[in-house]
Amino acid sequence: MTQAVVSLNSGSSSIKFALFTLEEPGNPRLSAGGKIERIGIAPSLAIRSIAGETLHAHIWADGAGLSHAELLEYLFAWARGHLDGHEIVAIGHRVVHGGTEFAAPCRLDEAILAKLEKLCPLAPLHQPHNLAAIRAIARLAPGLPQIACFDTAFHHDKPEIAARFALPRALHAQGIRRYGFHGLSYEFLIRRLAELDPVLASGKIIAAHLGNGASLCAIADGRSVDTTMGFTALDGLMMGTRSGALDPGVVLHLQTQLGMRAAEVEELLYRQSGLLGVSGISSDMRTLSESGRPEAEEAIELFAWRAAREAAALAASLGGLDGMLFTAGIGENHADVRARICRRLQWLGVELDAEANARNATVISDAESRVRVLVIPTDEERMIALHTLGVLQGGSA
Numbered sequence: 575m576t577q578a579v580v581s582l583n584s585g586s587s588s589i590k591f592a593l594f595t596l597e598e599p600g601n602p603r604l605s606a607g608g609k610i611e612r613i614g615i616a617p618s619l620a621i622r623s624i625a626g627e628t629l630h631a632h633i634w635a636d637g638a639g640l641s642h643a644e645l646l647e648y649l650f651a652w653a654r655g656h657l658d659g660h661e662i663v664a665i666g667h668r669v670v671h672g673g674t675e676f677a678a679p680c681r682l683d684e685a686i687l688a689k690l691e692k693l694c695p696l697a698p699l700h701q702p703h704n705l706a707a708i709r710a711i712a713r714l715a716p717g718l719p720q721i722a723c724f725d726t727a728f729h730h731d732k733p734e735i736a737a738r739f740a741l742p743r744a745l746h747a748q749g750i751r752r753y754g755f756h757g758l759s760y761e762f763l764i765r766r767l768a769e770l771d772p773v774l775a776s777g778k779i780i781a782a783h784l785g786n787g788a789s790l791c792a793i794a795d796g797r798s799v800d801t802t803m804g805f806t807a808l809d810g811l812m813m814g815t816r817s818g819a820l821d822p823g824v825v826l827h828l829q830t831q832l833g834m835r836a837a838e839v840e841e842l843l844y845r846q847s848g849l850l851g852v853s854g855i856s857s858d859m860r861t862l863s864e865s866g867r868p869e870a871e872e873a874i875e876l877f878a879w880r881a882a883r884e885a886a887a888l889a890a891s892l893g894g895l896d897g898m899l900f901t902a903g904i905g906e907n908h909a910d911v912r913a914r915i916c917r918r919l920q921w922l923g924v925e926l927d928a929e930a931n932a933r934n935a936t937v938i939s940d941a942e943s944r945v946r947v948l949v950i951p952t953d954e955e956r957m958i959a960l961h962t963l964g965v966l967q968g969g970s971a
Contacts, residue, residue, distance in 0.1 A: 581955035583668040584707035586699040592955035602959040643710040664719040666962030670700040672724030679961040721962040728757030754801035756783040777896035785902035786814035792888035800891035814857035817847035882918035901952040
């Protein structure tokens with residue numbers, strides 16, 4: 575029987591999963607994977623083999639009320655009858671927030687789960703779903719090792735100056751600081767870039783993880799130097815439904831002048847803002863691009879403007895710029911958004927090849943561009959598998 579690990583990425587509106595076999599030491603091989611998406615609307619499940627064959631598909635047309643845990647129970651039940659020849663030895667999870675304590679992947683137990691529960695207010699769109707998945711699997715398969723892989727870990731040793739808010743020192747000591755997120759994605763990107771262009775991988779890079787959640791990271795010699803997300807995954811860029819960076823005076827105004835309660839402000843900033851709030855149409859960039867309405871155009875333009883503005887700031891943190899990487903749903907697939915961002919960064923030496931960009935090529939910069947621009951599909955699931963294997967073997971990925 576072939577041993578395997580499962581990577582599970584339980585997000586705010588989707589659950590991504592992948593099965594990796596362990597036939598070669600240190601090299602987990604993707605066997606199958608899939609996604610449950612549109613959670614909270616009309617969830618749909620698709621499971622595919624490595625060859626792209628659809629192994630199973632299901633749509634819950636009236637499933638808006640289904641929880642992540644209930645959907646995982648369905649997935650687990652299907653897997654039990656369709657994993658012929660595979661023994662699952664561990665499940666690795668993306669956990670968005672590790673706080674100041676968790677700087678490396680670790681095996682989960684009740685004591686660690688209790689600590690991670692306390693971080694839920696710092697990542698309300700993600701952490702509760704991450705932990706719900708862990709608890710659901712603990713009920714379904716007691717004793718199966720589960721490994722937490724933290725999105726904050728990649729940024730854990732960034733310069734102290736980049737971790738501080740201009741708040742009293744006592745608050746910083748209590749953990750009110752800039753953490754940074756999307757670390758598993760950035761970690762994979764740097765590994766992949768080292769294969770594609772080792773010289774560039776050791777240079778000064780801005781990586782753009784642009785999806786429903788979005789952030790930028792300044793990376794020098796493979797290490798995080800600065801990033802747009804901070805204390806929570808609400809900070810930084812405009813996102814699908816999140817506002818991104820906001821004058822804190824707006825929050826005070828909403829509460830003191832408009833009478834909004836803290837829970838209402840949280841709902842507004844996390845779930846009703848961003849592309850959805852500005853457009854009044856959708857949080858999905860594809861829908862907005864096809865809309866033709868001026869509100870949709872304004873939302874797209876604001877998204878690109880904010881991304882370019884933050885990228886310029888990160889170039890200052892790096893002290894220069896050698897390369898830029900685009901990844902995630904928008905970053906990998908939306909040529910127009912990439913072009914809008916890069917046009918605003920021409921003064922930094924960014925020049926796109928329009929034809930290469932239009933076909934989502936790997937290298938989309940012009941041959942004369944001082945800054946090399948690449949599109950690299952992220953693979954957080956593989957990064958989770960590598961970390962999971964590392965913990966099982968008592969080492970690191």
